[in-house]
Amino acid sequence: MTSQPLRRRIAFFGSPAWAVPVLEALHRQHQVVLVVTQPDKPAGRGLKLTPCPVAAWAEERGLRVEKPARLRKNLEFLSLFRELAPEVAVTAAYGKILPAELLEVPKYGFLNLHPSDLPKYRGPAPVQWTLINGETETAVCIMQTDVGMDTGPVVARWRTPVGPDETALELSERLRDKGIELLLAALADLEHLQPTPQPPEGTHAPMLHKDDGKIVWERTAQEIYNRHRGVQPWPGSWFEYRGKRVKVVRMSSTVNLANTPPLAPGTVVRMAEALVVATGGGGLSLLEVQPEGKKPMLAADWARGARLQPGDRLF
Template structure:
């Protein structure tokens, strides 16, 4: 098939490669524009952009699509069978959605209608969901409201972080999008009951609220690894938390955030957690033992 692929981050790269390997003709790839990053402000190219260039595929990086006559004309003249979208970062307007013969297909990392929106992977872990998956969706003008073509499930384990689940779903999405183009299944409308929304995440979302239960904090820390990360403060210093272990899910013996012992056991609103990896200002993430050798943490002190 003649396709245009629209995607930006690592999540979308396996799908692009799978479509190429399956023999589809990728007319062009759309990705977010390169932007300055790091101390030197060198231009940072999106992973999909770099992957497309490695295949000598034309990469287009418009700042917007709505009202963009040049891009609309390009897509119209390309006589596409379908547009494939995976974490692209721009909303497709109606006049683009209607262009391809088979429409625009989105690879969405949740079991729709649960977790429509920008952060479905993180939201599913944070909520304590036991399952998630991939949906191949026929795009419409709504926010992830289109009909479902195919879906596949995967379990969320208590060891999963957003990073591990991201990689599993990325591979599953690649497999499913190729299958959907072969089988061309009949679309099924989403149920409106059970719809939930996954918001865009910001750094401040990673602040730990110690009044939550031990299980809720564990879910947040796994959900926000690696982005946006998790942090707390002690004596005015920001401490980043990489991982924790639930010691006791129900016990409540001290005010939330209290450091109970020299092993960094922390009282939560309900239950006890032990911090297993932490990061002090200006240093790398480290095991708790190494952290304590270089950072004074007094029993009875309280994280805020």
């Protein structure tokens, strides 16, 4: 007779839509006694205060939700956390550093689902920088949280090749889904986990900013394409032409320009099915763009409408 897995008393810390399937899996198999998210933020034209996706999902199902603006020196929240007495806490894209006094409350500490091959890409944007930097392999880790930024010991790891055309959205969801499997297995075996300490040195994956999506034509075509994959869906790839921003919705990787005379980066090579632009190394095919204030369109159609000619530069 197969024994039923233990139902743990769990507190969950997470905020964006990416974290909702993690909470959903925990809710199915365990007792989620508390959900902690970022505070409500203004959204929409009316700037109405709106809960983050994790809070909205949890509130719809009657789970207890707390949205503290800060955790450090928050005695009221610390008291509540101790009162609820979770056996273990789980974090997935929560977005705040957890203070030591909070980490000490659950008997089995905090487990974090982190989509990178730690100690590579500690920080808030690991998948994005994995792609931007052209990594061909990555991992998802289940880590015991400590007071550092993603520096705690690892209790489970799954490595995988990175698809050559995989975007940040696609890769992050694939890593998350495998991470859920690892997390559930770790929760079933909390008493016997064997954490492996991380080396102190690692790489940082800072939060993306709008300018991280700007196309720098002096980079190679492959570097621009890798960055394009990494900045999906936000901030997206873009360049400016005649003072207006043009978003690149779709592009393809390197075009061989071996039989083309040397051209300055950003120069239009040809306009047929795609708009081919010279870069600091090879050519890049722009397939679909969205000019400022307009709907997406084929890049070649936009180029013809803008009266571009081969030899013109996209500046």
